[in-house]
Amino acid sequence: ALAARCREGEKRIAAALRELEAHGYLQRIRHRLTDKKVITRTIFCNQPTALPHPHHPAAQPHPRTAAPAHAAVRGPAPVAVATPVRVDVPVAVPAPVPVSASVPAAAPPAQEATPAPPAPGTTTAPPVPGTSPTPPASPPPPPPLFVPRVPPPTAPKPPRRPLPRPGELTPELDRAATAFLSDLHRHAPQFTLSEDDVRRLVPGVAAWLERAARPDGMRRALTDDPPHPLKHPAKLLTYRLTELLPPPPPGADDLAALARPRVTVTPFQTCDDCDRAFRSPAPGHCRECRETRAAHAQAAA
Known part of the structure; x- marks a missing residue:
């Protein structure tokens, strides 16, 4: 049905659905109806942690008659909780033996009845004479259904990098940066800034000018290809001034190393x-x- 409505083929759509399911944005659960039919229910969610745990109707306990004590006991059904759950497994109990009043409560091992052999798949242990049967250890908690690879929206975000600042904000740099930001709306009408935004962005523009950046190149780097619609031009300028900061110009020593003559090798x-x-x-x-x-x-x- 998706291939009939989209331009992609069935294989690409199936791969995309599997990827969404692996990341936790999609979940497919099978349900068994009363007429012995199986349907698949697909759940989509923008937040992977909000998806419910899968529920399989086949794993639900059905009301049945009580089984005898020596019947085979299956393993516990999977529990979709994080805390460990204690499960008491019935243990085969020996048949009662009539004893007189003078005989002690704990009968010798030779007089105990032989317990029924455990059925395959049971976890019962043979009882030790003279001791009460020890309940089995609690099963470990079930593994998580999926590990989200995308952090949830409530996850803490890393702190943003501060706006670059020049080594020394001289009056000349301050005037040039203020003039650049005030004249920016003439070349890009979307970038109309308030007076507070201009004063806040002046150190970043001054850092660019200190690194010998030309106004035309700065204007192209800061205003080209903006998002549509542009809601917060000052935030976009802050991001680009921080992330696209050019490197400092090379010093006199670096240029002297470049101008140093190379050793000429005489050929054969x-x-x-x-x-x-x-x-x-x-x-x-x-x-x-x-x-x-x-x-x-x-x-x-």
């Missing part, structure tokens, strides 16, 4: 006569071949 050349490798800025002959050629020229002269 191949001699035209002996094919030896030698370093030279231009191709030609190696030292030995040049000396040999000079000796031959002197002998010929």
Whole structure:
């Protein structure tokens, strides 16, 4: 039905539903009706913690006749609570043996009746002679149905970064930042600021100007592609002044390191006569071949 109404295919829609179910925004519960039919109920929720725990009708206890004490006992049904629940498991009780008044209350082990063998799947333990049966340990709490990966809306949020400030707010920087913010609505009408907003944003603009930012580049970085409709221009400017702060300009030492001459490496050349490798800025002959050629020229002269 969703594939008929949406442009996506069935596989992509099914993958998206599975992802929503894994994050806790969607829950699918199966219910068994009285006519032996099974239906699936889908629950959507914006807050994953508000989804109810799954309830399976098949796990509900049905009213039945009381079973004998030695009947097989199944494990406890899953409980959707966080606190541990104590479950008393019935233990096979030996048949009573008639004793006289002179015999002590605890009969010897040879006179005790043999208990019925436990059925498979039971958790009963053989009773120890002379002691009362110890109740089984409480089962551990059930694991959580899902672990929300998205924090709830009430989760504490990290503190926001403060508005950048210049090293020293000089009168020149204050006047330039005030003029920039006051003239911003002429280039971007959505960014009409009040006097209080201008005074609050002046240190952030002064920090940009101190880092050699040009007004045109600042205006493009702060006002391009705003959300529609723009309800709080001062908040958007505060965020962009903080997150898009340019790095400080390089100092004289950094520029001197860039202007430092590099070491020139002389390349290898191949001699035209002996094919030896030698370093030279231009191709030609190696030292030995040049000396040999000079000796031959002197002998010929």
